[in-house]
Amino acid sequence: MNNMTLYVSRDSPVHRVDPMTKLLFVFISITSTYILSDHLAVLGILLFTFFILLIGKVFKSILPVIGVSFLLIASIIIVQGFFHPDRATVLFEIGPIAIYKEGFLIAFLITLRVVNMVAAFGVLILTTKPDDLVEALLQKGLSPKFGYVLLSVLQIIPQMVALTGKITDAQRARGMETEGGIWMRFKSFLPLLGPVVLNSLTETRERSIALEIRGFNAKGNRTFLYERKNYRYSVPFRIALIAFFLAVIAWRVIS
Amino acid sequence: MKKKRMWSLQFSTAAFVLIPAAVGINFLGKLFASVLKLPLWVDAIGTVLASMLAGPIVGAIVGVVNNVVYGFTTDPVSFVYAITQAVIGLVAGIMAYRGWISNVGKAIVLGVVVGFIAAIVSTPLNIMFWEGTTGNVWGDALFATMLAKDMPLWLASFADSIVVDVPDKVVTVLLSFLIFKGLPKNVKLMYDNQGEIERL
Numbered sequence: 469m470n471n472m473t474l475y476v477s478r479d480s481p482v483h484r485v486d487p488m489t490k491l492l493f494v495f496i497s498i499t500s501t502y503i504l505s506d507h508l509a510v511l512g513i514l515l516f517t518f519f520i521l522l523i524g525k526v527f528k529s530i531l532p533v534i535g536v537s538f539l540l541i542a543s544i545i546i547v548q549g550f551f552h553p554d555r556a557t558v559l560f561e562i563g564p565i566a567i568y569k570e571g572f573l574i575a576f577l578i579t580l581r582v583v584n585m586v587a588a589f590g591v592l593i594l595t596t597k598p599d600d601l602v603e604a605l606l607q608k609g610l611s612p613k614f615g616y617v618l619l620s621v622l623q624i625i626p627q628m629v630a631l632t633g634k635i636t637d638a639q640r641a642r643g644m645e646t647e648g649g650i651w652m653r654f655k656s657f658l659p660l661l662g663p664v665v666l667n668s669l670t671e672t673r674e675r676s677i678a679l680e681i682r683g684f685n686a687k688g689n690r691t692f693l694y695e696r697k698n699y700r701y702s703v704p705f706r707i708a709l710i711a712f713f714l715a716v717i718a719w720r721v722i723s
Numbered sequence: 724m725k726k727k728r729m730w731s732l733q734f735s736t737a738a739f740v741l742i743p744a745a746v747g748i749n750f751l752g753k754l755f756a757s758v759l760k761l762p763l764w765v766d767a768i769g770t771v772l773a774s775m776l777a778g779p780i781v782g783a784i785v786g787v788v789n790n791v792v793y794g795f796t797t798d799p800v801s802f803v804y805a806i807t808q809a810v811i812g813l814v815a816g817i818m819a820y821r822g823w824i825s826n827v828g829k830a831i832v833l834g835v836v837v838g839f840i841a842a843i844v845s846t847p848l849n850i851m852f853w854e855g856t857t858g859n860v861w862g863d864a865l866f867a868t869m870l871a872k873d874m875p876l877w878l879a880s881f882a883d884s885i886v887v888d889v890p891d892k893v894v895t896v897l898l899s900f901l902i903f904k905g906l907p908k909n910v911k912l913m914y915d916n917q918g919e920i921e922r923l
Contacts, residue, residue: 550871582853617743627747666902
């Protein structure tokens with residue numbers, strides 16, 4: 469229950485790359501697919517992202533994450549395929565309904581982009597421990613207070629989910645209905661959420677006192693508990709990524 | 724004076740601790756909505772509650788952190804909507820400070836306004852990233868019908884967002900309002916920048 473993240477612990481070259489470089493990769497990979505509108509080019513970027521996931525030995529773990537976006541992808545294909553405003557050429561017909569070529573091509577392009585977006589984030593999320601990412605951001609100058617906020621969310625949510633289980637049981641023991649018609653289910657929303665919210669808000673009081681005592685508001689430079697990890701090849705990777713991005717922009721401007 | 728406090732960037736420790744708790748509340752709202760199989764998301768209770776308690780800036784930060792963390796743990800698509808959540812927090816916070824949470828009627832108005840603004844912010848994102856669909860079955864069915872009648876894309880997409888966002892945000896704001904009214908005074912005062920007594 470204490471593992472909120474999608475991080476997959478493996479030993480691979482991708483895991484050893486600097487988190488900031490991966491962040492740059494995510495940004496460039498996604499914006500490139502939106503700058504380019506050529507199917508082959510976008511497909512190429514997607515295949516490259518998949519290739520990196522394969523090197524990182526996490527390709528299998530991305531599939532359920534893509535599955536979460538399945539509904540979005542399905543509705544894009546259906547809605548754009550049937551109803552895109554520029555529809556003219558009929559691609560093929562299923563019974564009385566016709567799928568149009570223009571809409572289908574656009575739906576295909578968007579699907580590639582969405583899958584690439586999820587996969588590119590996957591490269592970062594699946595191969596980087598959140599602690600390492602936040603640490604890298606802190607070293608780049610993120611306020612330590614925000615670093616605390618980001619990491620403590622990951623700890624607090626499992627605690628709150630556990631508390632929720634207790635409260636649901638307690639309310640059921642008192643005879644609250646959590647099943648039945650929609651109005652019945654809706655009515656049970658507040659008695660479930662109320663106690664959890666109250667409890668967690670009162671807890672913030674104790675937590676902030678505890679933080680104050682440990683110098684949360686202290687001024688001056690922070691030191692790091694862990695030594696900075698030695699990431700190799702960061703500079704050549706970044707130069708390659710930026711060069712690629714400039715080439716994409718140049719291509720778009722010319723064509 | 725009031726305005727200055729509303730936009731204060733000097734957060735107390737309590738406000739910083741409120742942010743993770745509010746993100747957790749968002750998460751639970753979503754969890755309960757899916758456990759109880761409600762046809763809404765209700766995933767912004769924490770954001771709205773935080774902006775009622777600690778002002779628009781904290782609310783906006785909760786919104787961004789919420790979607791970043793959600794993107795990291797479940798669904799990367801939610802990174803796209805970080806801006807929407809931030810604006811929800813901002814609007815709810817400003818209106819709450821102007822007194823729009825004094826009674827139920829005003830809270831419903833606040834919900835409608837937040838829903839409309841959420842839809843206005845989401846529509847360009849939807850069009851830019853996925854040509855107008857939202858992934859919500861009811862909204863997309865309306866979107867498809869409007870496109871079939873040759874209405875403009877932006878209008879159809881806006882309607883798609885509106886039918887989903889407005890009822891959802893009204894319920895969200897109403898629930899946050901009820902919880903907010905039920906909070907004990909010492910909890911409310913903790914995040915308030917006005918009083919010096921409870922300041923940590």
